[in-house]
Amino acid sequence: xxxxxxxxxxxxxxxxxxxxxxxxxxxxxxxxxxxxxxxxxxxxxxxxxxxxxxxxxxxxxxxxxxxxxxxxxxxxxxxxxxxxxxxxxxxxxxxxxxxxxxxxxxxxxxxxxxxxxxxxxxxxxxxxxxxxxxxxxxxxxxxxxx
Amino acid sequence: xxxxxxxxxxxxxxxxxxxxxxxxxxxxxxxxxxxxxxxxxxxxxxxxxxxxxxxxxxxxxxxxxxxxxxxxxxxxxxxxxxxxxxxxxxxxxxxxxxxxxxxxxxxxxxxxxxxxxxxxxxxxxxxxxxxxxxxxxxxxxxxxxx
Numbered sequence: 685x686x687x688x689x690x691x692x693x694x695x696x697x698x699x700x701x702x703x704x705x706x707x708x709x710x711x712x713x714x715x716x717x718x719x720x721x722x723x724x725x726x727x728x729x730x731x732x733x734x735x736x737x738x739x740x741x742x743x744x745x746x747x748x749x750x751x752x753x754x755x756x757x758x759x760x761x762x763x764x765x766x767x768x769x770x771x772x773x774x775x776x777x778x779x780x781x782x783x784x785x786x787x788x789x790x791x792x793x794x795x796x797x798x799x800x801x802x803x804x805x806x807x808x809x810x811x812x813x814x815x816x817x818x819x820x821x822x823x824x825x826x827x828x829x830x
Numbered sequence: 831x832x833x834x835x836x837x838x839x840x841x842x843x844x845x846x847x848x849x850x851x852x853x854x855x856x857x858x859x860x861x862x863x864x865x866x867x868x869x870x871x872x873x874x875x876x877x878x879x880x881x882x883x884x885x886x887x888x889x890x891x892x893x894x895x896x897x898x899x900x901x902x903x904x905x906x907x908x909x910x911x912x913x914x915x916x917x918x919x920x921x922x923x924x925x926x927x928x929x930x931x932x933x934x935x936x937x938x939x940x941x942x943x944x945x946x947x948x949x950x951x952x953x954x955x956x957x958x959x960x961x962x963x964x965x966x967x968x969x970x971x972x973x974x975x976x
Contacts, residue, residue: 718893721900721908734910734971742911743893747864750889754867762867764880765888767917825880 687760690801690826693791701756701784704748706740708778714744727778739775745782745818746770749809752784757805760827766802768822774815781812789821793828800827833906836947836972839937847902847930850894852886854924860890873924885921891928891964892916895955898930903951906973912948914968920961927958935967939974946973 708727715724719741722729727738754763776782790804803826809818854873861870865887868875873884900909922928936950949972955964 714893717897719896719900723908723910733907741893741896743889743896747860747887747889747893750865750887751863754865761879762869764869765918767915769913769915771913772911 687758688826689760690791690793690803690828693788693803693826695788695791697788699757699786701752701786703781703783704752705779705781706744706748706776708738711738711740711744711776711778714747715741718743735775737775738778740777740780742770742772742818745772745776745809746820748782749784749807749818749820752782752809753786753807756784757786759803759824764825766823766825768804768820770818770820772818774811774817776811776817780817782809782817784809791826798828799830800825802826833904834972835906836937836939836949836974839934839949839972841934841937843934845903845932847898847932849927849929850898851925851927852890852894852922854884857884857886857890857922857924860893861887865889881921883921884924886923886926888916888918888964891918891922891955892966894928895930895953895964895966898928898955899932899953902930903932905949905970910971912969912971914950914966916964916966918964920957920963922957922963926963928955928963930955944974945976946971948972 723733723735724741730738785808787806793801803824807820869879869881870887876884931954933952939947949970953966
């Protein structure tokens with residue numbers, strides 16, 4: 685993939701990632717390390733929670749989204765997030781196949797740093813039914829051409 | 831720790847977590863799986879990037895923040911995030927000792943679901959110098975007492 689600079693990004697431009705499947709053992713392993721709560725660890729206990737069954741940690745969905753994003757949005761110098769908003773409209777479940785669809789929603793040259801700017805990116809993480817499991821709007825630092 | 835319900839949460843209430851140290855091998859292992867970019871993987875290559883040295887993936891900082899949060903904020907039924915905002919004011923570096931300081935900034939009973947409500951929580955992740963490496967404001971679903 686060609687490396688993209690700020691000048692290459694246009695509002696409305698879209699990128700689509702490959703997909704990956706998340707299995708129950710991966711959900712439980714991530715949760716054991718980072719988010720050890722019954723609804724992410726134990727399918728039986730999870731039945732009696734708000735999730736009504738095992739669900740991936742939202743931070744696991746976020747980490748996998750980053751993996752798919754890095755491979756599908758070739759910003760020059762890499763993807764460096766400054767921050768943004770994130771929501772999880774529905775749980776990620778064992779066996780879900782995830783993909784990421786990205787849209788550029790703003791491109792802003794820096795007023796003080798002529799060598800770079802900010803791209804605002806809407807990042808939807810979709811399951812195999814096309815339903816969003818995560819929607820994020822993130823600001824990313826993007827270099828300009830020399 | 832006693833389990834907390836919506837009625838137990840007050841604006842301004844604070845919680846402080848234990849701390850943990852993040853080493854270089856953990857930074858590289860997380861990055862290899864979820865955020866494979868040179869500034870998270872290779873200390874030498876990272877010198878020549880915007881980070882000017884190896885830095886943890888922001889999603890790694892977020893995942894570790896969740897681990898510290900789960901152990902320090904005992905919401906009844908668990909910590910279930912609906913979403914929010916997240917920023918990374920400075921990088922997390924190898925050897926950093928992280929802790930999490932949490933403040934309740936809003937408590938809102940649901941208008942339609944009498945059994946629960948939403949707590950809005952400001953979550954600061956600080957390094958050993960007391961500098962924030964992540965600041966998040968998240969909405970969490972919290973049950974009310976029966």
